[in-house]
Amino acid sequence: MIAFLGMGLLGSNFVRALINKGNSVQVWNRTTSKATALEAYGAKAFADVTAAVKGASRVHITLKDDHTVDEVLAAAAPGLQPGAVIIDHTTTSADGAVQRTKDWKARGFTYLHAPVFMGPQNALESTGYMLVSGDQEVIATYTPVLAEMTGQVINFGDTAGKAAGMKLIGNSFLVSLTAGLADTLSLAKALNIPISDVTGLFGEWNPGNGLAARIKRMASGSYDSPSWELNMARKDTQLFIDAAAKADVPLAILPAIAKEMDQWIAKGHGQDDWTVIGKNSI
Template sequence: MSNTISVIGLGAMGTALANALIDAGNATTVWNRTPSRADALVARGAHRADTVTEAIAASDVIVLCLTDYAAVEATLHDLGPGLSGKTIVNLTNGRPDEVRAIATRLDGCDAHYLDGGIMATPPMIGSPHAFILYSGSADAFAFARDRLAAFGRSHYLGEDPILAAVNDLALLSAMYGLFGGYLHATALAGSVGVSATAFLSLVEPWLAAMMTVLPDYAERIDSGDHGRDVMSNLAMQSVAITNIVAASRSQGIDPAFMEPMERLAQKRLAGGFGTDEISGIIEAMRRK
């Protein structure tokens, strides 16, 4: 069964994963709670499993792509003996505590567990733009790596199974922060009649320019030194942040996106770090 693989869960992402496996020449078995979702894949050469048990028995590598970890638990319920020796690759988005629980359970079933985070939309799967984070059993990753390459670039992060989930959520946090900032900015500009298209011509190059400071911020964060060679100190930047919040209110725009940034900046200022770079706000985010 060197190139066999089963995909359990055929939503938009699971279907994209199965299609990529078929395109790469893998013998692919598929299962979904609603059987008709497998029809197009079967027409392309996939084998339809009638039960989860059959899907797991068909392959040595099992890919799970389900709605949430409750669905993972329900799908694998009472399948302990059938999981022995299998490599389970769970690409369901979840929290670190959920990952730890399922990893412990599967270890007890003598299965080999890999958790994964998909950094792509369904249409990107199989393209050079898609990449997948993996963590968990190094042996399992080595065993399944060639088949998993069908999805996109693979990044193995280490043996701790929660590494992929934490990095997945962290990357999504950066993405949603960018989207949220853009949407708030566009709403604020729109309050004086600037169209989103017109504002894009200003905000796109501005964000691209601001991205160039991230390597400097990363060095400051790793060293813990936010006070060296400061380009724009927090005391000055906090005035702008507070003005954004106040202007949003006066323009009828909900400032909820910016209020946490204002609170964290004020917390950092209260600690006496007004002369530091704004990167120091990360220290206010961390639990002490």
């Protein structure tokens, strides 16, 4: 028997996929109607979280944050059967994941943090990426069942909380990328260039292909053989800002990047490779 707590878009589709694979799943959600909606697919819904976990050898969680996870697990604890494993897919802090691993082990339970890079459709189709780290015996035991839920399980070694950290790193990139794309589309609007043309450009020229090389360049600590001088990158950044200002189109992050560039130029790095602005991150 499997229990699943948290019937948001991700959790509900995880449940549907598990049922499609022949599993019996007990579900709970703070808004009970979201749990009972899964009964149409064969789940057994509970209004009480303690009852929802009774008899379950595995308890999966997809909740909001550290506080919610701790609160829900505290409420569920009286119903947990001895030896139950708690598998938490919530995006949380690394410290929170470490503390929960320690605390639940002391109480006689296994807690495994397994955050994901998956959308709702991935959860339904069992595709995407699931991240784990910590006790390698535990991970070896549960990787087969986790692999059935996702396309790939990535093991980051025996450091508890590292999977949580890697999830945050990945999400920070997605947030930064989306904010950057928002400014890119704002610039296109200012220049009266259709989004379809922007899509076409990136379809032909995919800057994402250079991501690994860019990280390697930034991590090298060597910026004195530039492929794009910081002075020139700053000049172009001002062209972006001026074009947007002329069209009265707001920009979210490019002005902040310009300010950072100015600080590095003032330190004497204008002729270095523009990736020097990430030097303090290394």
